[in-house]
Amino acid sequence: MTWPAVPALSTVTERLPLIFPEGIENRQYCIRESTAKTVLTMIYCGAIYGSNRWIRPSQVVDMSDAQLTLSNELDRKAWCVHMLSNKKKERPPRAWYAVNSREQIRDENIARGLIPNQAVVERPGVPTTSSRPKYALRPEFAALFSESVQGKFLAAAISDWQKRFLSTAAMARATIIRNNAAASTDRVPVVFPSGSAITLAPGESSRITKAVVEQFSRYFLVQPAVLWLSESANKIIDQTLVQALHLHIDQSKSLPDVILVDLSPANGDILVVFVEVVHTDGPISQQRKEALEAIALDAGFETGHLAYVTAFSDRSASPYRGLAHNLAWDSFVWFASEPMNLIMLQSGGDRKLSELR
The missing domain is CATH 1.10.10.1820 (BsuBI/PstI restriction endonuclease, N-terminal domain)
Incomplete structure (x- = not known):
């Protein structure tokens, strides 16, 4: 040769x-x-x-x-x-x-x-x-x-x-990341599970929020609804849903970026999902989880009906690599680039690995 x-x-x-x-x-x-x-x-x-x-x-x-x-x-x-x-x-x-x-x-x-x-x-x-x-x-x-x-x-x-x-999986992940970054200066349209739509300000956080609402909710909730969504220019709350669930949402408190509700989960109990969207900082740490739980209890939620998710753009992105050590136990991690996958951070117990597969 x-x-x-x-x-x-x-x-x-x-x-x-x-x-x-x-x-x-x-x-x-x-x-x-x-x-x-x-x-x-x-x-x-x-x-x-x-x-x-x-x-x-x-x-x-x-x-x-x-x-x-x-x-x-x-x-x-x-x-x-x-x-x-x-x-x-x-x-x-x-x-x-x-x-x-x-x-x-x-x-x-x-x-x-x-x-x-x-x-x-x-x-x-x-x-x-x-x-x-x-x-x-x-x-x-x-x-x-x-x-x-x-x-x-x-x-x-x-x-x-x-x-x-x-690999096919690697290229699919790369395509999602490329597509998400393609129009960084454009406003981001978000379609709610109900079919209504809003537009968010340009930026990575808005693109992750869009993925949470449109993909995470579809893959991991049975009958999803958006109870609350927050960004710098928008504070959106579904008052009809709040009243139907007999909840009190105090908007003056430090609420998460997104609150989703599963109205028909597998076990029959309504599930409320607190989601923090992370582009630079602000994951669900143990301290943040405890603060959100306190907000949830004040709002009328029950502890056993809560879930906590930190959403990142990708596993290889610097925010996840830099903040992984701060993530709370008994919370979830989700990546917009791999929308069908979910990481569970489960705290201690007597369950063996064979029982967790």
Whole structure:
């Protein structure tokens, strides 16, 4: 197999986020600069699956900008042979990374990012602790970095690769995230379960609120209704429903972003669902849960008929990663990008794992 042309580092850096869209598992390990340099080192070394050429992480940390300029096949072969030899080698004066960065390249960029997302192949039969080179790019993935492929041809090539190698669930999640972000300056129309509609101010919080009302309620409630919805410019309360349920809603209190009601749940008791929509902060922490419960009791709700949900845009989004440790036990977590799934944070007890499946 011939050695591939070496693209510019900027080309690899710019294309990785296009190849791995938001919503892909462990995307952060697939698109960062050290991953771009990992991919570029594999291309430089001709480590394309089927060529019987492989690299090890030490070659990434020892690569340098100066070495990349020596791009003819003889220079590349000589460097690879030298770097893989057992002879003691002087590190380049401007090597990309410190020696102890090998583990990050191996364990994060490759093992948690590129291999699970079908970009890199691991050489079979080589033990984990072996120093033998064992990583190579899939040829279809390596082809996406050809400088000769540009514009609509690049977009088509990336799309074809994603359809072939990324999971259906991952791409569906990525599509939802992309669609939600597509019209960030437009007002957000929201259709209630009753069929009535409102528009909310532009922004991520409004898009998550829309998903809560239109999707969460449909997937997880039997007969959903919106009792309360709040945003900066709107405070919407269904007075007819409030009166029918003999409730008292004090709008001066710190109410959640959305209050949903299931009027016909499976067990026959009306269920009230407090939902906090989180774009930056404000999840249902233990303190917030207790405050909402107090509001609910004052309003006439019963404790056993309450549920608490924190809604985020996506599992990979920074608000969830940064706030997960604050989420209250005995509450739920829901993501607009995966609308049919729900995380339950169940507090202690004597139930075994086999009983929770």
